[in-house]
Amino acid sequence: MNGEAPSVASGYRGRFAPSPTGPLHFGSLLAAVASFADARAHDGVWLLRIEDLDRPREVPGAAEAIQRTLRAFGFEWDEPVVFQSARLDAYDAALARLEALGLVYGCGCSRAEIAARARAGLEGPIYPGTCRDGLPPGRKVRSLRLRTATDPIDFEDRIQGRHGHSVAESIGDFVLRRADGLHAYQLAVVVDDAWQAVTHVVRGADLLLSTPRQIELQRALGLPTPIHAHVPLVLDDQGRKLSKSLAAAPVDAADPLPALRLAWHLLGQESQAAVSLHDFWRHAIAGWRIERVPAGLSGSLRPGPGAMLRSPLSPDCAQSPWRDRDHRRRV
Incomplete structure (x- = not known):
């Protein structure tokens, strides 16, 4: 699968793309539930891609553990798993194509130098363009950057509504x-989504701000843009996104139904009393309505991570725990 392009089937093709930096936690599970349910509700194909490019952060055995956990929760992918670490030649080819178009330049700046000169942007310092017109004397190329356009890039998100920004002005090259x-x-991600013929991307709202950058790359490379839907993030009791870097507790693969029910509840879907994985997914696929997913960008479970596997009928889940449920903003 990694060396031979997949066949392009008509219709819906979705994917779930975790990074093997630790075990699967509840925040990732919620995104996987939304992605899988949406694909199956459309009689679509669902793919699993392991985004293992950042080898220094990879935890040995995590990729296999994530796959085992997903299977324990009833997820089934329709094609062999793709590993990004086996796709480096494809990324080099895309870089070469962008370079031929004059859209790539070498940058000799360190993070500290950028932070000292840059103004604040949507996701940290905006690169000030120091090396855009050539390396300053005595500098060597450290990284390669995209020469971004100033035109705003807007897109319609199936959950969050209309979003967009000028990448050049809000993020920089x-x-x-x-x-x-x-x-x-x-x-x-842009190269792989096109290669796998992904038509629909359902993922966490932490990647909402990445979407205009990806659309800009898709346009530059002449690649199609999938339809996007960004589900709200699950926050802990301190308002932080659940993440492996914060040692979020892994989901319990030995008892998957409580976590699945809770994820279903947080996604705004109608409750169900499934007693088996088969029943849960049968009802979930038949009853999935993406328009019911809260439009807020983040949510919080009360009283904290310890509530992750409680029943959605518990007092802590009696009311919708999403923050900013009706919040829609232009970014």
Whole structure:
């Protein structure tokens, strides 16, 4: 699968793309539930891609553990798993194409130098363009950046509504190949979504701001843009996104139904009293309505991560725990 292009089937093709930096936690499970239910509700294909480009952060055995956990929760993918680490030649080819178009330049700046000169943007300092017209004297190329356009990029999100921004003004010329030689996430995901013929992307709202960058790359490379839906994030009791870097507790693969029911509840779907994985997914696929997913960008479970596997009928889940449920903003 990694060396031979997949057959392009008509209709819906979705994917779930975790990074093997630790075990599957509840925040990732919620995104997987939404992605899988949406694909199956459309009689679509659902793919699993392991985004293992950042090898220094990879936890040995995590990729296999994630697959085992997904199977324990009843997820089934329709094609062999794709590993980004086996696709480096494809990313190099995309870089070469962008370079031929005059859209890539070498950057010799360190993070500290950028932070000292840059103004604040949507996701940290905006690159000030120091090397855009050539490396300053005495500098060597550290990373490769995309020469971004100033035109705003808007898109319609199936959950969050209309979003967009000018990448040049809000993010700046962003990195395509890092100083350590690794390909950047934004490039790899665009190349892989096109290669796998992905038509629909359902993922966490932490990637909402990445979407205009990916659309800009898709347009530059002449690649199609999938239809997007960004589900709200699950926050812990301190307002932080659940993440492996914060040692979020892994979901319990030995008892998957409580976590699945809770994810279903948080996604705004009608409750169900399934007593088996088969029953849960049968009802979930038949009853999935993406328009019921809260439009807020983040949510919080009360009283905290310890509530993750409680029944959605518990007092802590009696009311919708999403923050900013009706919040829609233009970014």
